[in-house]
Amino acid sequence: MNALTAIQPQLSLSDWLADLAVEALIDEADLSPKPGLVDRRGSGAHTDLHLGLMHASALALWPSFKAMAEAARQGGEIDVYLREAVGRIGREGEEEMLRVTGGVNTHRGAIWALGLLSAAAALDTSALAPAQVALRAARLALLSDRAAPVPGDSHGAQVCRLYGVHGAREEAQLGFPAVIQQALPQLARSRAAGAGEQNARLDALLAIMTQLADTCVLYRAGMAGLTHMQSGARAVLAAGGCASLDGRRCLRDLERDMLHLRASPGGAADLLAATLFLDRLQHGLPAQLGSL
Numbered sequence: 001m002n003a004l005t006a007i008q009p010q011l012s013l014s015d016w017l018a019d020l021a022v023e024a025l026i027d028e029a030d031l032s033p034k035p036g037l038v039d040r041r042g043s044g045a046h047t048d049l050h051l052g053l054m055h056a057s058a059l060a061l062w063p064s065f066k067a068m069a070e071a072a073r074q075g076g077e078i079d080v081y082l083r084e085a086v087g088r089i090g091r092e093g094e095e096e097m098l099r100v101t102g103g104v105n106t107h108r109g110a111i112w113a114l115g116l117l118s119a120a121a122a123l124d125t126s127a128l129a130p131a132q133v134a135l136r137a138a139r140l141a142l143l144s145d146r147a148a149p150v151p152g153d154s155h156g157a158q159v160c161r162l163y164g165v166h167g168a169r170e171e172a173q174l175g176f177p178a179v180i181q182q183a184l185p186q187l188a189r190s191r192a193a194g195a196g197e198q199n200a201r202l203d204a205l206l207a208i209m210t211q212l213a214d215t216c217v218l219y220r221a222g223m224a225g226l227t228h229m230q231s232g233a234r235a236v237l238a239a240g241g242c243a244s245l246d247g248r249r250c251l252r253d254l255e256r257d258m259l260h261l262r263a264s265p266g267g268a269a270d271l272l273a274a275t276l277f278l279d280r281l282q283h284g285l286p287a288q289l290g291s292l
């Protein structure tokens, strides 16, 4: 034990998972330049969001992520009791988010995705590979929560009905394919090619944007906007990604178009945070927690 660990209070698994979830949200918000999204340069296509608000919201969610992980540790099973506990804690987290932000939706989709993943990670610390954690989260998301409000009037529900696409709920129920099949492999490829960490993360975001039916974009810019986002993201990656000059030019064009459409890929941003969370998790537990 060194001097630092000697004076630190004992870190629990739930504390650590909540730290990872909050850090993933802060890293996502800080990552720049993201097309249409809040980042270090500004508010993108949003008039009611800014970086300080994204940070305050992320920090305020720490107790919710911890509580979801603790509920999973205590329950120990993927069952309706855990699903309902996670749903209740998630709704309380949404209330806290709205209190801290003065009523602005900063992290609704992220509470859903990272909450499920935090609980799924806590359920079995011997199986922390991304696909294993995502599968447990999917099994949890597939259970119905009797206390959940009937999906009806949210922006996501409206455009899912209108266009017949899958939104945040189905993405989780399918085991986060955008994260497992697109973002994590792209993150690894870009890192291996020497892109640098920030560019590799931007490439991972773009990989999500190439395929996702992002209901934030659909709500604001319709199917034409979504198709434009997907093809623009593909163009950046085909040109060599964010570490290349041609890729950067395509990224600038995509950003110009997204701002013109007032479109912001908030769903893709949430899934990038989920990607960063699973990426850290797969490196294993810190030494202090190693015996769990």
Ligand SMILES: CC(C)(COP(=O)(O)OP(=O)(O)OC[C@H]1O[C@@H](n2cnc3c(N)ncnc32)[C@H](O)[C@@H]1O)[C@@H](O)C(=O)NCCC(=O)NCCS
Pocket: 086, 087, 088, 089, 090, 091, 094, 107, 108, 109, 110, 111, 112, 115, 148, 149, 151, 154, 155, 156, 157, 166, 167, 168, 169, 171, 212, 213, 214, 215, 216, 266, 267, 268, 270, 271
């Ligand atoms: C499933 C959730 C996300 C609601 O989704 P819905 O599409 O109905 O709502 P809404 O448009 O308000 O929010 C969607 C959120 O998901 C993100 N998102 C958009 N598209 C996608 C996508 N294709 N994949 C993943 N996330 C997406 C957005 O950033 C947005 O924040 C969840 O918040 C929920 O079930 N809410 C009900 C209240 C509840 O029980 N909450 C606690 C759950 S832990």
Ligand SMILES: Nc1ncnc2c1ncn2[C@@H]1O[C@H](COP(=O)(O)OP(=O)(O)OP(=O)(O)O)[C@@H](O)[C@H]1O
Pocket: 028, 029, 036, 037, 038, 039, 046, 049, 054, 105, 106, 107, 108, 109, 110, 155, 216, 217, 219, 220, 264, 265, 266, 267, 269, 270
């Ligand atoms: N860096 C980011 N910048 C902007 N949005 C983000 C960022 N990271 C995550 N998001 C997600 O995007 C969502 C915000 O999108 P949007 O503003 O379209 O939501 P809304 O409140 O449903 O719609 P609207 O503002 O059009 O009324 C948040 O719920 C959040 O999950």
